[in-house]
Amino acid sequence: MSEQESFVEELVNKSEDYSRWYTQVILKAQMADYAPVRGCMVIRPYGYTLWENMQRLLDARFKATGHQNAYFPLLIPESYLAREAEHVEGFAPEVAWVTQGGSEELEERLAIRPTSEAIIGMMYSKWIHSWRDLPVLINQWCNVMRWEKVTRLFLRTTEFLWQEGHTVHRTEEEAQEETLRMLGVYRAFVEEDLAVPVIYGQKTESEKFKGAAKTYSIEAMMGDGKALQAGTSHNLGQNFAKVFDITFQDMDGQRKHAWQTSWGVSTRLIGAIIMVHGDDAGLIMPPRVAPIQVVVVPIWRKEPEREAVEQFVAKLQSVLGSTVRMKVDWDDEHTPGWKFNEWEMRGVPLRLEVGPRDVKNNQVVLVRRDNRAKEFVPFDAVETRVQQLLAEIQQSMLQKAQQFMASRTRTADSYEQLKELMTGDAYAHERGFVLAHWCGDADCEARIKEETTATIRNIPLDAESHEGNCILCGKAGIGKRVVFGRSY
Amino acid sequence: MSEQESFVEELVNKSEDYSRWYTQVILKAQMADYAPVRGCMVIRPYGYTLWENMQRLLDARFKATGHQNAYFPLLIPESYLAREAEHVEGFAPEVAWVTQGGSEELEERLAIRPTSEAIIGMMYSKWIHSWRDLPVLINQWCNVMRWEKVTRLFLRTTEFLWQEGHTVHRTEEEAQEETLRMLGVYRAFVEEDLAVPVIYGQKTESEKFKGAAKTYSIEAMMGDGKALQAGTSHNLGQNFAKVFDITFQDMDGQRKHAWQTSWGVSTRLIGAIIMVHGDDAGLIMPPRVAPIQVVVVPIWRKEPEREAVEQFVAKLQSVLGSTVRMKVDWDDEHTPGWKFNEWEMRGVPLRLEVGPRDVKNNQVVLVRRDNRAKEFVPFDAVETRVQQLLAEIQQSMLQKAQQFMASRTRTADSYEQLKELMTGDAYAHERGFVLAHWCGDADCEARIKEETTATIRNIPLDAESHEGNCILCGKAGIGKRVVFGRSY
Numbered sequence: 001m002s003e004q005e006s007f008v009e010e011l012v013n014k015s016e017d018y019s020r021w022y023t024q025v026i027l028k029a030q031m032a033d034y035a036p037v038r039g040c041m042v043i044r045p046y047g048y049t050l051w052e053n054m055q056r057l058l059d060a061r062f063k064a065t066g067h068q069n070a071y072f073p074l075l076i077p078e079s080y081l082a083r084e085a086e087h088v089e090g091f092a093p094e095v096a097w098v099t100q101g102g103s104e105e106l107e108e109r110l111a112i113r114p115t116s117e118a119i120i121g122m123m124y125s126k127w128i129h130s131w132r133d134l135p136v137l138i139n140q141w142c143n144v145m146r147w148e149k150v151t152r153l154f155l156r157t158t159e160f161l162w163q164e165g166h167t168v169h170r171t172e173e174e175a176q177e178e179t180l181r182m183l184g185v186y187r188a189f190v191e192e193d194l195a196v197p198v199i200y201g202q203k204t205e206s207e208k209f210k211g212a213a214k215t216y217s218i219e220a221m222m223g224d225g226k227a228l229q230a231g232t233s234h235n236l237g238q239n240f241a242k243v244f245d246i247t248f249q250d251m252d253g254q255r256k257h258a259w260q261t262s263w264g265v266s267t268r269l270i271g272a273i274i275m276v277h278g279d280d281a282g283l284i285m286p287p288r289v290a291p292i293q294v295v296v297v298p299i300w301r302k303e304p305e306r307e308a309v310e311q312f313v314a315k316l317q318s319v320l321g322s323t324v325r326m327k328v329d330w331d332d333e334h335t336p337g338w339k340f341n342e343w344e345m346r347g348v349p350l351r352l353e354v355g356p357r358d359v360k361n362n363q364v365v366l367v368r369r370d371n372r373a374k375e376f377v378p379f380d381a382v383e384t385r386v387q388q389l390l391a392e393i394q395q396s397m398l399q400k401a402q403q404f405m406a407s408r409t410r411t412a413d414s415y416e417q418l419k420e421l422m423t424g425d426a427y428a429h430e431r432g433f434v435l436a437h438w439c440g441d442a443d444c445e446a447r448i449k450e451e452t453t454a455t456i457r458n459i460p461l462d463a464e465s466h467e468g469n470c471i472l473c474g475k476a477g478i479g480k481r482v483v484f485g486r487s488y
Numbered sequence: 489m490s491e492q493e494s495f496v497e498e499l500v501n502k503s504e505d506y507s508r509w510y511t512q513v514i515l516k517a518q519m520a521d522y523a524p525v526r527g528c529m530v531i532r533p534y535g536y537t538l539w540e541n542m543q544r545l546l547d548a549r550f551k552a553t554g555h556q557n558a559y560f561p562l563l564i565p566e567s568y569l570a571r572e573a574e575h576v577e578g579f580a581p582e583v584a585w586v587t588q589g590g591s592e593e594l595e596e597r598l599a600i601r602p603t604s605e606a607i608i609g610m611m612y613s614k615w616i617h618s619w620r621d622l623p624v625l626i627n628q629w630c631n632v633m634r635w636e637k638v639t640r641l642f643l644r645t646t647e648f649l650w651q652e653g654h655t656v657h658r659t660e661e662e663a664q665e666e667t668l669r670m671l672g673v674y675r676a677f678v679e680e681d682l683a684v685p686v687i688y689g690q691k692t693e694s695e696k697f698k699g700a701a702k703t704y705s706i707e708a709m710m711g712d713g714k715a716l717q718a719g720t721s722h723n724l725g726q727n728f729a730k731v732f733d734i735t736f737q738d739m740d741g742q743r744k745h746a747w748q749t750s751w752g753v754s755t756r757l758i759g760a761i762i763m764v765h766g767d768d769a770g771l772i773m774p775p776r777v778a779p780i781q782v783v784v785v786p787i788w789r790k791e792p793e794r795e796a797v798e799q800f801v802a803k804l805q806s807v808l809g810s811t812v813r814m815k816v817d818w819d820d821e822h823t824p825g826w827k828f829n830e831w832e833m834r835g836v837p838l839r840l841e842v843g844p845r846d847v848k849n850n851q852v853v854l855v856r857r858d859n860r861a862k863e864f865v866p867f868d869a870v871e872t873r874v875q876q877l878l879a880e881i882q883q884s885m886l887q888k889a890q891q892f893m894a895s896r897t898r899t900a901d902s903y904e905q906l907k908e909l910m911t912g913d914a915y916a917h918e919r920g921f922v923l924a925h926w927c928g929d930a931d932c933e934a935r936i937k938e939e940t941t942a943t944i945r946n947i948p949l950d951a952e953s954h955e956g957n958c959i960l961c962g963k964a965g966i967g968k969r970v971v972f973g974r975s976y
Contacts, residue, residue: 033611035561036568037598038589042611045556045626052557068533069540073523074600074631074647075584080524096563097588098600101526101635101646102581110525112562112586112600123521123530132821138533143562143631147589158589159562333620 011345013280015429018224022275025282026153029346031270039151039158043267046346049291050270051161055141057193057289058163058265061185067137067165072119074143075110080118083243087117090210094146096158112145117211117236117262120166121244128168128258130249135178136168154271155228155488162266168246168258172237175259176214179235180461182263183216186231194269195286195397196220196276197405198230199433199483201458206442212262213237219457219483221405222275225431227457227485230272233263271488276401283347284369286397287390294320294386295348296328299336299355312359316352319383324390344369349393350386370397408432411481415448415471418484422452433457434484437477439470448472454484499833501768503917506712510763513770514641517834519758527639527646531755534834537779539649539755543629545681545776546651546753549673555625555653560607562631563598568606571731575605578698582634584646600633605699605724605750608654609732616656616746618737623666624656642759643716643976650754656734656746660725663747664702667723668949670751671704674719682757683774683885684708684764685893686718687921687971689946694930700750701725707945707971709893710763713919715945715973718760721751759976764889771835772857774885775878782808782874783836784816787824787843800847804840807871812878832857837881838874858885896920899969903936903959906972910940921945922972925965927958936960942972 011028014021026032031047034040043051059069075098082088091114098110113119124136141163151157165182169175183200190196198218208215212234220230240246241257250256277284287293298313300306313328320326327348329339336353343351353365362379366386370393377385412418412434421427421434438444438456449455463480470477499516502509514520519535522528531539547557563586570576579602586598601607612624629651639645653670657663671688678684686706696703700722708718728734729745738744765772775781786801788794801816808814815836817827824841831839841853852870855862858881865873900906900922909915909922926932926944937943951968958965 033614035607036610037561037563037565037607040561040563042561043559045558048558049556051559068537070533070536071531071539071649073525073528073530074633075525075528077525093590095590096586096598098584099587100585100597102583104635109588110584119523119525122524126521145562147592161559 011280011282014223014278015280021278022271023153025274025278025345029283031274031283032153034153037158039148041153041157041159043161046291047270050273050285050289051267053289053291054193054269055163058185058189059141061189062139062163062165065137065181065185067139067167069140070138071140071142072116072123074113076113076116076119078109078111080122081111083118084211084240087211087240091115091146094148096145096147113142114144114146115262115264116140116142116144116164116166117240118244121240121246121260124166124168124258125244125246128246128248131170131251134168134170134248134258135174137165138167139163139165152271152488154274155268160267162264164262164264167261168241169260170248170250170258172259175237175261176235179214179216179233179261179263182261183218183231183233186218186233186263186265189265190218190220190230190269190272191398193286193288194273195288195394195401196230196272197398197402199458199460200462201460201483203232203458204442204445204456204482206445207455209234209262211236211239213239216461217458219485220272220276221408221433221485222272222488223278223404224275225408225433225486227433227483227487228268228272228275229457229487230269231263231265234261236260236262277397278347281341282345284397285347285349287349287394290347290349291325292327292343292346292348293325293390294327294350294352295343296326296352296354297336297339297343298328298330299353305356308356308359309354312354315379316354316364316382320386323383324386350389352382352386368393370400405433410434412436412471412484413468418448418454418471419452422454422484422486431486435463435481436471436484437466437468438482439473439475440478441470441473441475444470444472448484452484453486455487457483457485457487459483499768499770502711502766503768509766509768510759511641513762513766513833517771519762519771520641522641525646527636529641529645529647531649534779535758538758538761538773538777541777541779542681542757543651546673546677547629549677550627550651550653553625553669553673555627555655557628558626559628559630560604560611562601564601564604564607566597566599568610569599571606572699572728574727575699579603579634582636584633584635601630602632602634603750603752604628604630604632604652604654605728606732609728609734609748612654612656612746613732613734616734616736619658619739622656622658622736622746623662625653626655627651627653640759640976642762643756645755648755650752652750652752655749656729657748658736658738658746660747663725663749664723667702667704667721667749667751670749671706671719671721674706674721674751674753678706678708678718678753678757678760679886681774681776682761683776683882683889684718684760685886685890687946687948688950689948689971691720691946692930692933692944692970694933695943697722697750699724699727701727704949705946707973708760708764709896709920709973710760710976711766711892712763713896713921713974715921715975716756716760716763717945717975718757719751719753722749724748724750765885766835769829770833772885773835773837775837775882778835778837779813780815780831780834780836781813781878782815782838782840783831784814784840784842785824785827785831786816786818787841793844796844796847797842800842803867804842804852804870808874811871812874838877840870840874856881858888893921898922900924900959900972901956906936906942906959907940910942910972910974919974923951923969924959924972925954925956926970927961927963928966929958929961929963932958932960936972940972941974943975945971945973945975947971
């Protein structure tokens with residue numbers, strides 16, 4: 001990190017210019033950078049380490065629910081992509097095409113996978129023969145590409161990293177169970193590990209995945225009140241099984257089409273972490289996934305002091321080094337104050353300061369990033385206290401985000417109210433989600449979107465039953481309120 | 489796994505048709521499958537779990553030597569690839585080109601990365617300013633693509649998975665140290681974790697990486713005596729630093745070009761594991777990376793027996809489950825004998841059998857895959873004994889491979905001898921490596937290759953000094969013998 005790049009200049013205030021704040025903090029914290037290819041980004045080590053920590057935790061959840069990883073090819077022949085009509089219609093406009101291999105012009109264009117239902121469906125038709133081969137529970141971690149017009153670091157880039165689960169089942173019921181099981185896995189991961197609360201529910205027909213029978217999502221609220229679709233789980237029905245001929249001989253001897261699901265989350269979740277937790281001073285990393293959980297800033301002025309501090313820090317490392325992800329900042333170019341700002345900006349949950357006086361008193365200073373609370377802790381208690389504080393920070397970050405989402409989630413009983421909440425000046429800095437009744441009709445949904453820019457994020461699965469009439473057309477609603485919001 | 493696919497038919501003998509044996513065992517063991525895109529493969533869960541285990545161990549070695557992971561874009565603009573003249577000359581013939589994004593024709597072709605020196609060099613020139621920014625020690629795990637004419641599962645596929653390290657240093661010496669450090673990391677990983685012995689040394693000028701100053705490799709001997717280049721480490725000198733303008737202000741205030749290295753291993757190592765260790769019955773997995781280390785085959789005939797065996801196996805699982813990767817094969821379609829063959833074919837290092845008599849005697853039967861040694865072990869000793877046996881198997885697999893390589897490595901003191909060893913009928917089933925003197929001249933190297941199909945695999949770093957004359961031209965040699973071999 002060079003002086004000229006990393007000096008902690010004033011960040012723009014989050015409340016002043018949220019979008020600029022977002023980009024600034026990513027670049028300054030060295031999470032990612034722009035690549036010289038349109039819409040692509042480089043994920044730098046600090047951002048990638050976060051992704052690795054997220055992968056490890058989510059992958060463990062996949063394996064605990066019986067899934068295995070595999071790897072399918074990057075390139076999909078156009079004719080495969082085209083087999084499922086809705087699917088190709090949805091994805092073809094944003095596909096990057098390979099047309100030349102070496103000096104040879106290809107006979108058929110090859111799509112860089114925008115998602116892998118087609119190529120995986122083709123392989124499954126080859127592998128699955130009997131009910132004994134089911135269920136197939138496979139996931140892959142990979143890169144995908146969608147030729148987006150407007151891009152934003154982490155949230156929408158031409159290439160991104162994700163995981164995509166693709167499962168095959170004997171019955172419709174099992175496929176539906178799996179669809180909801182994985183939605184639950186996503187919810188638990190995002191809430192427990194990333195401290196980001198979500199609304200989980202079903203997408204409307206017009207917002208579902210192209211090729212799916214039903215799509216479910218988890219939706220998170222960003223710091224500006226906009227929604228981010230943080231993960232999706234699709235019940236594919238027999239759509240792909242029919243076009244790729246995925247059939248099996250069932251227990252009754254009959255040959256049947258299989259039932260499928262697919263589900264995915266991506267590096268876009270890093271954007272959610274940044275937007276949900278960050279503040280005017282920069283990032284705040286949830287301890288469970290933080291690349292660095294504790295940063296040690298040693299403080300000394302002259303040589304004999306440094307040696308004493310060094311010895312003390314070495315003792316700390318032997319106590320903490322194996323239980324937390326820890327970094328000691330020995331850089332001698334910058335003042336402790338500069339370092340405090342730098343590591344606050346990069347969102348390290350806990351700062352540990354050690355100066356000559358602390359050495360003398362056999363103690364350290366611990367400072368929380370989230371609320372800046374400061375405490376003196378005797379050396380013998382450091383290991384326990386650090387673990388407690390990391391757990392507390394994780395918990396309180398989730399609570400704070402929950403409170404924020406609750407405070408920005410309102411109910412509208414009329415279309416006027418919805419419009420006021422979504423477009424009125426009085427709520428310009430207070431936008432959020434709006435719960436309202438809707439009749440289930442795509443036309444009402446479309447008109448509301450056109451007039452308010454708000455879309456139905458999802459139909460929450462755990463919302464209580466409530467009768468009411470569509471706020472637009474006045475016809476009977478679907479039996480519960482749906483969630484409207486502007487989205488990323 | 490369906491009956492029809494997985495029934496253990498007779499594998500062709502390894503010695504009879506090595507190449508067919510190789511492909512058969514991969515397909516039957518469900519390591520990988522052919523994809524419908526030319527030269528691409530699908531890595532199935534059993535193969536991918538092996539890769540995950542390899543990644544975890546190698547990645548820990550990277551991190552222990554101070555490296556961090558990052559992610560750079562898949563696509564590289566043609567103009568970047570073209571900057572380093574040798575580099576583009578070497579890779580352009582095998583690049584897959586993206587020419588269309590959505591419905592738009594691109595102005596500049598984008599290469600799917602065949603390797604990432606160009607795109608990473610461009611980013612490094614942006615990030616590096618001062619000697620304080622150095623060294624940069626970054627690795628990435630990703631997919632790459634090379635449009636190969638002739639492909640073979642794992643060994644040479646159009647798309648493959650690998651890691652590529654890219655480091656930047658202040659001095660030439662540091663870059664050279666890093667080049668050899670990472671060669672050493674590869675050697676330790678391949679020998680200790682994969683039980684594959686290697687010869688490590690420097691590539692000749694004509695065999696080095698296009699764009700590098702020096703290339704080093706580890707070379708392994710496959711079961712047919714042919715060489716497999718198992719990993720390479722390049723000292724890039726200032727070649728890329730000059731064309732991408734990677735400069736820094738040094739301690740003396742001068743602006744200088746940086747020194748770089750790059751190094752990589754790929755899923756081709758899976759091919760090495762298969763070819764080095766496998767036998768006529770199928771795969772033999774090195775315990776440290778085996779997807780399944782212990783397979784439990786319960787044996788029972790009627791119901792009360794099954795219950796007793798089940799309870800015993802549950803006890804075993806609670807003892808072994810957290811320390812070894814274990815699978816219990818409860819499948820009730822197949823006989824124990826069928827299962828023995830199946831799991832032998834899939835290379836599980838240790839089989840654990842439990843029948844009603846074992847339950848009564850409170851013992852299990854352990855059978856080693858590598859030498860089929862069988863022993864009865866009391867329940868209380870199982871945990872310790874399994875760990876011992878896994879370690880012994882790992883060790884003895886390495887020794888066996890070392891002995892094989894030694895027995896097939898011969899010295900030639902004349903060109904006639906080299907030709908006889910490489911092409912003579914007497915050695916048709918005994919090919920291997922040949923150590924011989926060479927003058928250092930590319931013309932001699934080329935003529936030997938033309939006439940014997942043998943190439944210089946590398947100039948071993950640890951070979952003892954030995955004076956002698958080039959076996960072809962008779963001029964003075966380079967001071968040690970070099971390694972000739974046919975290669976994959």
